[in-house]
Structures are given as structure tokens and as C-alpha cells.
Amino acid sequence: MLYILGAIIIVLVVIIFWQSQRRRELSASIQSLQSNLDRTRSNLASDELESNELEHQLAVLRIELGSLKGRLETLQHYQHILDVEQYVLERRQQVEMFVEMVKSEAENTREQCKQQVEKVRDFLAEHEQKTKAKMLKTAQDQLGAFYNLVEERQQLEQVMTALYHKIENQTPAFQLPAQQLLDDLIEGYGYSDAAQHLQQVRHKIQDAVKNQEVAHCAFVDEQRRLAAVTLLTQAFNSKADLYLAQLTEQNLAESLQALQDDFTLLNHYAAAFGHAKILDSYLTLRQEELKFAALLLAFKQESILSDATN
Structure with missing residues (x-):
């Protein structure tokens, strides 16, 4: 009988110890869950704050987008000016290319003109000498001895x-x-x-x-x-x-x-x-x-x- 009573007591002690241990584990789990819940609530509040800020920024961007659309519609009236500027730029490039080409042709023409001038100058010098010689010969024939006197004088x-x-x-x-x-x-x-x-x-x-x-x-x-x-x-x-x-x-x-x-x-x-x-x-x-x-x-x-x- 005593053995049975002792066994029952031991079983009860074990059960009580297990229950106590189980209670502590549950208490720790509850505390952990409570901590996670608090952290989640904090994160949720932070996310809600960020969400509000993002919604505010989105609203601002929508307002700016509307403003930009309005400005774009206004600037579309001046699109022809941009087209003119592009046209002027292209024409300017064409003019610069044309100027360079004209400069090159002018330089070639200048060299050709210089060569022609030298040829004409040589021809005129030769013609002048021949003309002078012819005039002297004519004067000598016409004046005779008087020409020699004039030349000596x-x-x-x-x-x-x-x-x-x-x-x-x-x-x-x-x-x-x-x-x-x-x-x-x-x-x-x-x-x-x-x-x-x-x-x-x-x-x-x-x-x-x-x-x-x-x-x-x-x-x-x-x-x-x-x-x-x-x-x-x-x-x-x-x-x-x-x-x-x-x-x-x-x-x-x-x-x-x-x-x-x-x-x-x-x-x-x-x-x-x-x-x-x-x-x-x-x-x-x-x-x-x-x-x-x-x-x-x-x-x-x-x-x-x-x-x-x-």
C-alpha cells in the first residue's frame, strides 16, 4: 500500500513539475509572441507613415505632372521655333562647308592668276624690248647721222x-x-x-x-x-x-x-x-x-x- 502511495506521489510530483515547466514555456512563448506583436505593430505604424508620405509624394507628382502637361501644351505653340533653329543650324553647317569650298577654289584661282600675271608680265617686257628696238631702228633709219648726235648728247x-x-x-x-x-x-x-x-x-x-x-x-x-x-x-x-x-x-x-x-x-x-x-x-x-x-x-x-x- 505504501508502495502504491509513494508511486502515486512520485507521479503527482512529476506531473506537477511537468505542468510547471510547461507553464513557464507557455509564458515565455506568450511573451515572445507579445514582443513580436508589439514589433509588428510598430513596423505597421512605420509602414503606414511611409505609405502616407508616398501617397503625399504621389499627389505632389500628379500635381507636377498636370503642370508639366499644361506647360507642354503651351510650348507646343512654339515648336515651329525649334524647327527653325534646327533648320538654321543645318543651313549654317552647309554655308560653312560652302565657304571652305569657295576658299579652296579662290586659292587655286589666285595661284592661277599669279601664274597668268607672270606670263603677261614676261610677255609685256619682251614686247616692250622688241618695240623699243624697232623704234630705235626706225629712228636710226630716218634720222641717220642726227640720231647718233642725239644719242651722244x-x-x-x-x-x-x-x-x-x-x-x-x-x-x-x-x-x-x-x-x-x-x-x-x-x-x-x-x-x-x-x-x-x-x-x-x-x-x-x-x-x-x-x-x-x-x-x-x-x-x-x-x-x-x-x-x-x-x-x-x-x-x-x-x-x-x-x-x-x-x-x-x-x-x-x-x-x-x-x-x-x-x-x-x-x-x-x-x-x-x-x-x-x-x-x-x-x-x-x-x-x-x-x-x-x-x-x-x-x-x-x-x-x-x-x-x-x-
Whole structure:
């Protein structure tokens, strides 16, 4: 009996312990559920707040969308202006392409014109020489001995004028001022053109010296003729080189006149040596050399002044 009672007591104790344990577990579960419920309520409140904010933003966006639609309807009236701007942009691009094409064609035309001008200039120079020779021949035939007298008188007048310049060391009143002469030379020439032309003139001078096209002499004896031509060539070139070395923008006119006077005097003195004579074509080359050398000096001086001003 005692054993049965003890077993019943043990069973009751176990049941009570199990119930107590079960109650604690249920209490913990309830607390956990309560905590989750509170957290869920908090999250739900937060979600509701965010939902309200999103609804507010959506309402604002709807209002802005309506406003933008209204502005779009208003701006549609100006769509033709945008079309015009696009048209103007396209036309501008076409015009720029056309301008570039015209520039290229103009440059080609300019080069062709320069070549034609050079050809015409050479033709006119040749025609002028032929015309002068023909007129001189006609005058000689018509005037006979009087022509030689007139020619000698003109030569003597030129010699007297050259001697007067050398003695008095002054420039004739009819001579152009250096600046005016430089302005006449600069017209139509850029810096590169002037430099290129000067280089061409110097090549022609070298070719003339090399080919003995500087002076002429009527001596039959070849050795005497070459001696007279060489002496006259060196004398004239020394004068031309001296004026070139002393050349400035201001003394161009004086240098040209001095070279012309030396040409006249040397030819006058050399006439006694087989009618030796510096050729007019060589005088023209040396004068061209002086002119374009002075032109380059003027360009360089202008460039220096421009750099100093800037």
C-alpha cells in the first residue's frame, strides 16, 4: 500500500513539475509572441507613415505632372521655333562647308592668276624690248647721222647728271621719298611673296654672272674682251654690293639713284675699251634686289614694332 502511495506521489510530483515547466514555456512563448506583436505593430505604424508620405509624394507628382502637361501644351505653340533653329543650324553647317569650298577654289584661282600675271608680265617686257628696238631702228633709219648726235648728247647729259650727283652727293628733287617708294613696293606683296621674289632675283643674278650676261664688249680678241667684261662686272658688282650692305628703309631711293649713276659712269668710261657696257637687264636685276631687300627690311621692322607694342 505504501508502495502504491509513494508511486502515486512520485507521479503527482512529476506531473506537477511537468505542468510547471510547461507553464513557464507557455509564458515565455506568450511573451515572445507579445514582443513580436508589439514589433509588428510598430513596423505597421512605420509602414503606414511611409505609405502616407508616398501617397503625399504621389499627389505632389500628379500635381507636377498636370503642370508639366499644361506647360507642354503651351510650348507646343512654339515648336515651329525649334524647327527653325534646327533648320538654321543645318543651313549654317552647309554655308560653312560652302565657304571652305569657295576658299579652296579662290586659292587655286589666285595661284592661277599669279601664274597668268607672270606670263603677261614676261610677255609685256619682251614686247616692250622688241618695240623699243624697232623704234630705235626706225629712228636710226630716218634720222641717220642726227640720231647718233642725239644719242651722244643724251649720254653726255646722263654722264653729267651722274657726275653731279657724285660730286654734290645729293638726291635729285624728282626722286620719290623712301617711304612712298616702299609703300608702292609693298602693295600686292606679302612677306612670303617678297622673300620668294628676292630669292628668285638673286638666282637670276647668279645665273647672269655664271653665263657672262652681265656686260658686253666688242673686242675681237677673246682675252681682251673677257678682261674688259670681268673688270667692268667686278666694278659694278662691288658698287651694288656696297649699297646692299648699307641699305636701310630710309636710303632706298638714294641707293637706287647711286646705282643708276654708277651704271652710267662705268659705261661711259668703259666705252673706250671696245665699247664695253653693263647690260640694262643686269642693272634691272640689281635694282630689283635693292627694292625687295628694302621691302623685307620694312616688314621686319613693322613686325618688331608690333611685338614691342603687344
